[in-house]
Amino acid sequence: MAPPPAAGVAFEPGLSALHPNAATPTGGFPNMSITVTRDWLNRRHRTLHMTIRDIDCATFDVAQTIELFQRWKVSLFSFFAGGYITTYPTNLPWQRMAPGLNGRDLCGEIIDAARKAGIITFPMIDLGEIPLEVAERNPDWVGRKADGSFYMKTDGIATACPLGGYIRECSIELLRELTGRYEIDGIKWGGASYGGVPGVCHCEHCRQRFAQDTGGSLPDKRSPEYEEWRYGILRETVRYLAEAVHQCAPIPVMGNLVWRLGRGQEVDDLCRSQDFVQVEVQTRTWNIQDDDSPASWDRFSTPIETTRYVSNLTRRPPWVVASTFLAWPWRRVAVPHAEQKLYLAQIAANGGSPMANLTTGSPLQHPDPRSFSAIEELYNFMADHAGVYDGDVSAARVAIVYDADSAALARRQNRLERGFLIEIQGAEDALDRAHIPYDLIPSAGLATADSRRYACLVLPAAEALSDEACAAVERLAACGVGVVALGAPATRDAAGSLRPSPLLALLGAGTIGDPQPFLRSSPHLGPSQAYLKHDGRHPIVAGIECPLIAVAGYWHPVTPKAGMAIPVRRGAAFRLFPEGLSRADQPDPDEPMALVRDEPTVRTVYYPFQWGYALSRVSHPDNDLLLTNAVQWAARDDVAAQLKGLSDVRLSLRATPGRLHCHLVNTTGRRRYLTEFAPVSDFTVRLACAKPPRAVRQASSGAALPFDWSSGWAAIHVPRLVDYDVLSLELA
Template sequence: MSEKTGGNINLAGEKAWWQKPYRMVQTNLRQPDALYDQKALARETREFGANVLLYNIGGIYAFYPTDLPLHARNPMMKGDALGDAIEAAHQEGLALVGRFDMSKATRIAYEAHPEWFVHNRQGRPLEYNGTYQACVNGGWYQQYAFDIISEALGRYDVDGVFFNMFGYRTTTYSGEDFGICVCENCQRRFRQMYGKALPEREDFACEAYPDYVEFKDRTSRELSGRIYDHIKAVNPRVAMSGQRGKNDFIRMEVQRAVDRAQPEWPYQSGEQARWARAYAPEKMAASTATNFIDFAWRFVSETGAYQELRMAQQLASGATLDYYLLGVMDQQDKKAFPAIERLYKWHARNEEHYTGLSSAARVGLYHSFGTNAYRGRTDARAAGAQAFRGAYRMLLEARIPFDFISDEKLAETDLDRYRAIVMPNVACISDGEAATLDAWVKAGGLLIATGETGLYDERGARREKPALESLPIRERLTMRRDMRGAYFEADADEAEKTGAGLYMLDGVYHACEPRDGAMTLLKLLPPQRFGPPELCFPEVESDLPGVIRGQYGEGDCCYFPWHPDALYHRDSLPDNRTLVTSFLAERPDALPVVIEGNGLFEVTLQRQVETGRLLVHLVNYSGQHNNLYEDPPVLTGLRLGIRGVGPTGRTLVAGADVSAEPSEGGDLRWFVLPPVGTFEALVFEA
């Protein structure tokens, strides 16, 4: 390996490239791109501000002269494109990550071994433009992929590898629903593992489908783990990217889809970064930002403002920078390039501040893989991801720094540093999760839970009583499904606290009995007539609460027997956000940073472990309007209050020093901020 790569060698204890903040450019290469001048590509990548180049190795087509008979060579390649690219990249001081796509193969492999590939119940292979989808349990993935890896990594000195579209797939690029694979391999393995036949379709109404959800996850992760071990056996210096399971660094993707339901979700990049930091805080992570609008238009670029916003979210949540092109740097539409190049070069100058970061947030938002996988079995499944995204928006738009807490990593998570945890309709919880969370509440934590939280086990089976002892309710809930036209009424004290006398209720309400000693807030006004106007007045009231709050040991739990989070995501009524976050405001130690001033922006707080410095990010969303992303208006007149820092700080974007205002009492130091464009990063000594 060239010493210029800074790759996986260890010079005087220096970390490998993938253990430090990096700036990657992914080139998803077309066949004719093998003819591009590889020296020019490496030079253009370095001049762009990147220090890592992602380049095709093989899988569908080999970008090197493979000797494996079923591994199709790129028919347009002359010579050895991969070898030339590696040499050029290392000469420019770039690490080179090789891209494998084992998810498909050409007709050469399919005709030799059709049993290796996906087939549906009609016996059709999943074919698209002459490529055939490989089955996770078939020989292409389970055997031949290992031969390709051995050949490529045995020949070439790459610094890392990335695998595209790993796992099960039931649709084509055009969105055709193909159905599940029922090849002999899948049938045999599923019966061995679960003693039953495959489900007819992907539907929880099928008795075998919950097992099939687990089957896909188990078999995919087992294969990924085998591939990781094989790579390390062939060349232990090669770093492998991945998501869940074995990997060296985490790599995901953020992209738009024109058919995706509106409104556009602007927080996709930050959401992925928070998940990665919760799942593997010790690893470097990034989500590659796709240059293009959607698969059908791979050469029309997103705006530079959109890409900056995506990448600012990544930096704000402890991830690094990654950009994804279809083809090489010589794009016809380069409108986003200037903004990204400026950001990449700024990041290179400020890289020292992004090394060794750990979140300093004191609020956790619970991210449940189990609920995402099995919510289709629950009564409140219609809330879907809306409850989680509504809670995400509530915290972000209330300017509260927060982390994700992963159900898969709960046992390894230091919950003691969190003062509050929000659980938005986290329906599926294991007994172990419940015991851990109850112990945390008992020790003094504040738990905020909504909807059906804890009413199902980790695979979505109904429980007789809530899993969480800390929930201030008795037994299971009775679900009232049609609450259109209903309200919650606040008494005078509650209305004065939150500024709202009525809250709109729609969808479902979970009627339940409060536990002895619990306090109730708000009062349900059952559905009322809403037309004609002459009949729009209440006839019936109830004593059913909108919030149930109860002590549990030294801590307490606020339970909402409805979905204020999902309704907030749908309707964006600030009263719902204020209602939920008002309980967090009761705990100042949960809010280490406070921002005053107008504008829609995100605030995050990270600590550099080695130096003790605090890094505050403000990300400005004012340029985003549904699916329109333009340069945001500059935010002015902002004041930052922060605990535990010295009297001075430094703004990394504006390049200005800031000094604390004269003390106003309390433990916050207040700083007047310079104008904020897309984002600002402030460094404070502890």
């Protein structure tokens, strides 16, 4: 049975952990007494979301749907309940009751059947869209254009303003009706409930509030000042709706965040406002409403990136939602089985609760059920091995630092992709290919970070890193945490102005100059080629057999401090054509391209160039090795896991009390969409453990796997990996 609310157990909303060791709750709501059971709050769930359309209501078979969810071993799901689609006989005149209901209480039927089956339900409310007839009766609820006309979501649906009465006052009325009528486990707000129009909202609420907050008038077009103000309204609305739920009932609230790393407003404080956080990784392709633009794809590892980052913002596992359909814009055709399973498995392997978005009512009403077998396989696997997931934490010893100020600066300068994301995602991909487990953490968490938690920090493109974060990096480095930095860290303030970098001394540089291009084309030489050259002796260039490394992008002149090792330098650029004259005419300039500091307690590696951009242009294993070797060396080989070859097997390391769990997701041979698995066989995974483990088991087979232990490493032979599996070590 799904647990009903029980008295005597305090519930603390809004907990956050910007770093895995941060234990101090932030957020929370004063003067509130909230009591619900805790046992399911912190578990990793197997979740679904059902979009119930108005045409689905008449034929929705609740009993068979819940029976199907039981077979899939779903532990929690959300579904449309109120707002522009209302699935119960409401008494509120402004709600649009689904035409197919005909007096049926579909919402109540679903809640009752799920409770009897032991499945937790979160009815969802979406107040971002207003039926046009309601909007015309209440025009002050609607977002307005400069000419006074409504912002329209589509035919017959207007867009709500977050300051209007539809989102503010009506939300309370709706919550009281739902919580007074049903025994509800929790409430979910649809992402549109936070309001927002595609341009500037010129409604009277926004005119007055903008003048009150800024002293100015609304701009004609979105400006940085307006965006900052608008984001403040978003934060306020998210918190308002969370508090509204808590005022109406002692139940948790979950908000849906549509967010992609670096590409919009940050989710840190939004996560702290919620009891549960849902974040989307729905998008696979970007083809919305356009028959002329070229297709583009989201990275296959987007679920890894999103889950790892968001899981560091909340103590409870985030719900990470992926579509079962071809997003976007095709809602009726399913993602193939192989891609769907591995997309969701990457969430499960990295600390999240996977959520599959069912877009067309009950699964029984879907025209294309081909992805459902993937959900059933993965969720049954997770249920059968719940001890692997519940209460687990990351055991990674490396952290990539994501700096929101640097991302914002790159967005303002129109170089987010080329100047920022290409660096941070290049680091993610290189570490994934090298099977070095890592966390993705916000720079805001560095100030409270425990120096024992990580062996190495990676700072990619952190140009606007704050003084507080720089001081935290210095503190951690002094305690023995290795640092690998790329580009020009902390050389600009949040506004983009140049400043002396407080990190240069730590990284072994005295001064840093303006960026210079590696590939210097000229009317005299034409296209050119450029290389780094290395000494072949230092560990950061181990395995790079050629003394030259192809390079592109920009580099910074730096002045090394005394005592720095310089194993990588810049070679001379020279002409590409004609090939008979393709030679260096000038001596190598030998500027430092790697500064290495090696002291008893401090190890740093600094690459003063666009390493990620060079990697994207060259795509050569030698460029990968520059980073992964540096991380391994700076961490003093304390990287927690080792696996030779099989670069498309994604490895994640998690821990529960007394056990270490190595998650393996096999994306070998992936071609979007992935339509089949390419099993790999007979390989060895090496995991760090101080003593020989008592046993090692493979989750899929239940078999005890053979292993050897030596010098703090267990070498485990894996006979076969098909798609997703977990190796669990019982520690001595």
